[in-house]
Amino acid sequence: MNAILSQIFPILYGICFLALLWQAFRVMGQGFRAISAPGDRPPQRANAGVPSVPGAADRTGRLTIHPELLDAQGQLTDEDLLTVRFSGDNERPAFPGDPG
Template sequence: MMEDGGLRPTPIQAYVMLSSLFPLLYGLIFLALLWQAFKVMGRGFSAAGRPLNASASRNDRTGKVTIHPELLDGEGRLTEENLLTVRFSDDDEGEPADRSGE
């Protein structure tokens, strides 16, 4: 059996070294995840204390109402065309639909 000067640990020494390192590594990862959980919960608790409109008004950079692009004509103005609408209630308001194509 050749002796290499003790630079290379025996399998038992490697096992002991890894088994003593595992709890330390486990603890560090646990603390990092715990810290992250408290940060996320803190953000949630601070958001729960604010009114719902506070974040929406901060994000509005223009102060204008955003219009869906399909409601604009080629020149950027609101379209004058009749729009297709769908109602899911039993309201009898408005004109009946044209069913001449049926």
């Protein structure tokens, strides 16, 4: 029984390795095909007639607004928003109640 298992495991390992290697090359091939080559025509978009904001467009060509910034009516909120700033290593740490 032990001799049979010692012969089967390397074969199963090899089959799994080849299957995973084949799958990895398939996925990488899809990624390489997604990159446009020089001279390719830009893809036709379904929302070609929708105006977009230049410089602030995402993959769909439309401005992305996070849902957290909308109020109950779906409009941009005018509330003050909490912001977080990460200081550098060379700055003095700020403590609560510290003037400045």
